[in-house]
Amino acid sequence: MSRHHHLVLIGINHTTAPIEVRERLAIPAGRLADATRTLVHQPGIREGLILSTCNRVELLTLQEDGSAPGANLLQFLHEYFAITPATITPHIYEYREREAVRHLFRVASSLDSMVVGEPQILGQVKESYTVAREVGAVSGSLDTLIQRAFTVAKKVRSETQIGSSSVSIASVAVDLARKIFGTLQGKTVLLVGAGKMSELAARHLIQQGASNILVANRTLERAERIATQFNGQVIPFDELYDQAARADIVITSTGAPQKLFGRSHGQHFLQSRRNRPMFFIDIAVPRDVDPRMNEVEGCFVYDIDDLQQVAAANLADRGREADAAETIVTREVDKYQERLQALDASPAIRSLQEHAEALRQAELRRSAARLSGLTADQQAAVEALTRALTNKFLHAPMTALREAAREGDVRALAELESLYTNNSRNKPDSSGRQ
Amino acid sequence: MSLLWLRVAVLLYGVAALAVLPAALYERPTWNRIAIPAAVAGMLFHFVSLAEMLNAAHHRLPVDTHETQALLGLLLAAAFLIVYWRYKTVSLGVFVLPISFLLGLVPAFRPGQESTPFPQFHTGWIFLHIALLLAAYAALLLSLLASMLYLIQERSLKSKHAAPGAQWLPPLETTDQIALRSLLFGLPCMTAGLLIGSLIAQQTIGPSYFLDPKVLLSFAMWLAYVGMIYIRRHSGLRGRRAIYLSGFVFLVVLAVWSANQFSVVHRFTTP
Numbered sequence: 001m002s003r004h005h006h007l008v009l010i011g012i013n014h015t016t017a018p019i020e021v022r023e024r025l026a027i028p029a030g031r032l033a034d035a036t037r038t039l040v041h042q043p044g045i046r047e048g049l050i051l052s053t054c055n056r057v058e059l060l061t062l063q064e065d066g067s068a069p070g071a072n073l074l075q076f077l078h079e080y081f082a083i084t085p086a087t088i089t090p091h092i093y094e095y096r097e098r099e100a101v102r103h104l105f106r107v108a109s110s111l112d113s114m115v116v117g118e119p120q121i122l123g124q125v126k127e128s129y130t131v132a133r134e135v136g137a138v139s140g141s142l143d144t145l146i147q148r149a150f151t152v153a154k155k156v157r158s159e160t161q162i163g164s165s166s167v168s169i170a171s172v173a174v175d176l177a178r179k180i181f182g183t184l185q186g187k188t189v190l191l192v193g194a195g196k197m198s199e200l201a202a203r204h205l206i207q208q209g210a211s212n213i214l215v216a217n218r219t220l221e222r223a224e225r226i227a228t229q230f231n232g233q234v235i236p237f238d239e240l241y242d243q244a245a246r247a248d249i250v251i252t253s254t255g256a257p258q259k260l261f262g263r264s265h266g267q268h269f270l271q272s273r274r275n276r277p278m279f280f281i282d283i284a285v286p287r288d289v290d291p292r293m294n295e296v297e298g299c300f301v302y303d304i305d306d307l308q309q310v311a312a313a314n315l316a317d318r319g320r321e322a323d324a325a326e327t328i329v330t331r332e333v334d335k336y337q338e339r340l341q342a343l344d345a346s347p348a349i350r351s352l353q354e355h356a357e358a359l360r361q362a363e364l365r366r367s368a369a370r371l372s373g374l375t376a377d378q379q380a381a382v383e384a385l386t387r388a389l390t391n392k393f394l395h396a397p398m399t400a401l402r403e404a405a406r407e408g409d410v411r412a413l414a415e416l417e418s419l420y421t422n423n424s425r426n427k428p429d430s431s432g433r434q
Numbered sequence: 435m436s437l438l439w440l441r442v443a444v445l446l447y448g449v450a451a452l453a454v455l456p457a458a459l460y461e462r463p464t465w466n467r468i469a470i471p472a473a474v475a476g477m478l479f480h481f482v483s484l485a486e487m488l489n490a491a492h493h494r495l496p497v498d499t500h501e502t503q504a505l506l507g508l509l510l511a512a513a514f515l516i517v518y519w520r521y522k523t524v525s526l527g528v529f530v531l532p533i534s535f536l537l538g539l540v541p542a543f544r545p546g547q548e549s550t551p552f553p554q555f556h557t558g559w560i561f562l563h564i565a566l567l568l569a570a571y572a573a574l575l576l577s578l579l580a581s582m583l584y585l586i587q588e589r590s591l592k593s594k595h596a597a598p599g600a601q602w603l604p605p606l607e608t609t610d611q612i613a614l615r616s617l618l619f620g621l622p623c624m625t626a627g628l629l630i631g632s633l634i635a636q637q638t639i640g641p642s643y644f645l646d647p648k649v650l651l652s653f654a655m656w657l658a659y660v661g662m663i664y665i666r667r668h669s670g671l672r673g674r675r676a677i678y679l680s681g682f683v684f685l686v687v688l689a690v691w692s693a694n695q696f697s698v699v700h701r702f703t704t705p
Contacts, residue, residue: 161461179591182605274670277606294592297673306594 005046005065005141009100010073010092011058014114017091024083027052032131038080040137042072047142049132051107053124055114060104062142070094101145102333108153110163111325117162117318122153145336152332159328162321165314169197170204172310173281173302177205177249180279180300185209190247192216192240193254194226197283201251202230214247216240218254245269251281252288259290266293273298281307345405345413349398356390437542439483440504444538446476447511451531458525458602466524473511473531480508480538502564507537509565509572517576517612523604526612529579559634566627571687573620574659578680580613581673588673610672613680617663628656648693655686 012022027035032050039048039059047062059073074092078085095103106112110121129146132138138146157163166172174184181187187210191202194217202213213232216239217223223234235243244250244265252260261280269278275298282289282303294301364371364386371382397416404412450472457465484505514530517523587603603609631652635643643649662683665671671679 158464164461176591178605179587180606182608274668275672276670277672294594297588297675300591302594309594 006063007061007097007100007142007145008063008070008073009058009060009095009103010070010077011051011056012088012091012093013056013058013112016093017088021088021091022055022057025052025057025077025081025088026054027057029127032128033135035080036128036132036137037135039076040135042076044072047139048137049128049142049146051125051128053121056107056112058107060100060142060146062140098333098337101336102329104145104149105152105329105332106326108149109156109325109329110153111156111322111329115167116322117167119157119163122150125149125153148332148336152329155332156325156328160321160324162318162325165317167311167315167318169283169304169307169311170201172307172314173201173251174204174208176281176300176302176310177210177279178208180277181248183209186211187248188212188214188246190214190216190235190244190250191226191230191232192250192252192260192288193218193256193284194222195253195283198251198253198281199226199229201281201283205249206230210249214243216243241265241268245272245278247278248276249279249281250289251283253283254288255284256288257286260288261293262290263292263296266296266299270296270298283307341405345401348401348413348416352394352397352401356394360386360390436483436486439479439486440538440542443476443478443480443483443508444535444542446472446479447507447531447535447538450476450527451535454524454527454531458528461601469524469527469531470515470518473515473527476534477508477511477515480504480511484508502568503537504541505565506568506572507534509569510534510537510575513572513576513616521604521608521612523608525583525603526576526579528602530576533575559630563627563630563634566623566630570620570624570627570659571691573616573623574680574684574687577613577616577620578677578684580609580616581677581680584609584613585673585677606672613676614666617659617666621659621663624656624659628652648690651686651690651693655683655690658683658686 012025014022027050032052035052036048036050039045039050039061044064045061046064049060051058051060059076061073063072074085074089077083077088103112108122108125110117110119113121125146129138133143166175177184177187184205187205189202189205189210189212191198191213202210206213213227213230214235215223215227215230215232216235216237217226218237220234220236223237226232227234240260244261245268250261254260266278270276277298277300280289280293280299280301282301285304287303289301289303291301291303293299364383371379374382397419401413401416404416450469453465453469453472455465456462457469510530511534514527514534517526583603584606587606587609590603591606604612632644635649662679665679666676
């Protein structure tokens with residue numbers, strides 16, 4: 001981070017720790033503020049943020065020079081969670097400075113997630129940040145870094161297609177429905193049979209606006225239970241073919257050995273719907289819908305294999321987009337580090353300029369008596385001359401300071417600083433003597 | 435001056451037509467930031483050009499073939515922007531913007547010199563007649579394009595490719611709405627345009643005007659247009675068959691358009 005503070009991140013995630021370990025370190029939302037407060041009260045920790053999700057627990061800290069970074073964080077984990085270091089140490093990863101920045105950017109951009117490109121992680125990082133700000137755990141450099149992480153994540157979302165495709169069966173079904181119907185507001189969904197997958201798909205469709213749910217099941221009690229769950233309406237199974245045309249989307253998942261819907265059913269439904277499209281999501285194995293129904297104009301039939309194929313292709317697409325996203329992250333890390341290092345030279349440059357100006361003013365005061373005979377124009381010329389000379393003398397050391405900062409050459413930066421700014425502590429007196 | 439604005443407009447249509455390609459086909463929505471402002475600016479310049487031309491209407495009206503084409507281009511660009519504003523899709527721009535560009539290209543760089551043979555035609559009513567009929571043609575063309583997009587999207591969804599559904603196209607119901615609403619908008623325009631034309635013809639030429647093949651074809655076109663809307667409305671015709679129907683009516687429109695060459699009384703050049 002700076003030459004006086006160090007950025008340190010430690011954590012565990014789904015790739016380094018099994019669920020048994022992750023659940024012992026998980027922090028519920030209600031305790032996050034307390035945990036963050038406790039973290040920043042650890043010796044040597046200046047600022048801190050805790051990210052706790054079902055797949056990761058990470059501590060991002062800005063630590064004072066001379067502290068024992070890493071060790072104090074392990075100590076915190078040990079004390080706060082009452083867990084022995086031996087239990088967690090094998091699963092812990094630790095990143096410092098540039099690598100910590102990179103990791104944070106990757107996490108916020110969902111490149112380190114179990115399902116790459118999933119959108120929830122950014123919201124979770126934002127929640128952690130809000131809590132950390134509320135308890136005063138982030139304020140300065142860490143605040144700037146986290147804000148930057150949000151910007152990078154947004155950039156990754158807008159410049160790549162990393163999150164644009166669905167990778168679960170249920171969300172693929174919703175995506176397809178939206179390609180057919182546009183908005184799902186007011187659409188009618190018919191659930192034929194009962195199954196976890198079909199209920200999940202129905203739930204997704206309802207979340208997207210589908211409002212009328214019809215349920216048909218051979219067992220009436222089961223149909224009623226599902227209908228109650230979705231605030232829907234039960235259709236007697238023997239009226240299925242009369243009522244099915246009411247539905248825009250039909251989800252089938254019965255255990256029937258024979259196909260429930262054939263091609264002729266599709267033609268009949270479309271006729272009674274005046275050719276308004278129908279979408280059949282056939283999750284049953286063996287299938288409930290004759291695949292030849294897909295040949296009927298206006299009928300769209302997707303079985304479980306079709307949906308899985310789409311999900312797998314989308315996942316592969318995300319992998320390709322992730323490469324582009326990694327490039328963006330690397331570029332942003334470079335930019336952030338450059339800016340940070342350039343900023344780091346600012347105090348030294350400012351100090352150097354102040355010292356030079358003080359010397360110039362002192363010299364002018366010393367010569368004030370001899371210059372008193374000059375006209376106003378001549379005095380202005382002397383003023384301009386001394387200022388120009390000072391600036392020219394300062395140009396080389398200031399350039400060297402900026403260069404050293406940009407290259408991260410801490411040693412050169414320190415030497416230049418001591419060489420040019422040591423004298424600033426010996427302020428010149430009014431006569432110009434130091 | 436109106437020619438200069440028209441040239442600027444055509445140039446902007448060209449920019450919009452190019453920018454809409456990556457926006458729609460490569461799913462790069464950032465290109466919309468070029469395509470939409472360019473189309474809006476093109477339409478504004480086009481409108482200014484038209485307004486200046488009308489200002490000088492006591493000399494000439496936009497009734498020569500090229501100027502009429504340019505006006506059709508303006509209406510198509512406006513239709514594209516309305517569809518974008520209403521449905522947030524630029525897919526139609528892939529087809530509509532190049533058509534606007536091409537329709538404006540010739541009048542902008544090789545303006546026609548023909549004028550109507552009858553001085554009494556130089557009235558605002560003639561312009562209204564032309565504008566309304568062009569609006570109806572533009573609506574029909576838009577409807578035809580939307581029906582084609584519907585068919586492409588339908589085929590893509592049925593093919594069950596790894597990524598089913600053409601990503602650059604709007605949902606089926608949206609394209610269907612665009613197609614139908616365009617037709618519904620076009621019908622009153624066509625009806626009013628033909629009525630105004632008939633009244634002017636009655637006053638200036640007399641009943642013999644209505645025996646002209648161009649005029650007869652125009653009324654056949656109106657009947658076909660009404661029939662198409664009726665069928666689409668009442669049978670919910672979509673997809674392939676809707677394209678056939680729109681395509682047929684569009685052919686009738688083209689026949690009406692080209693009948694100017696054979697008509698004795700209804701043509702842009704002096705007979």
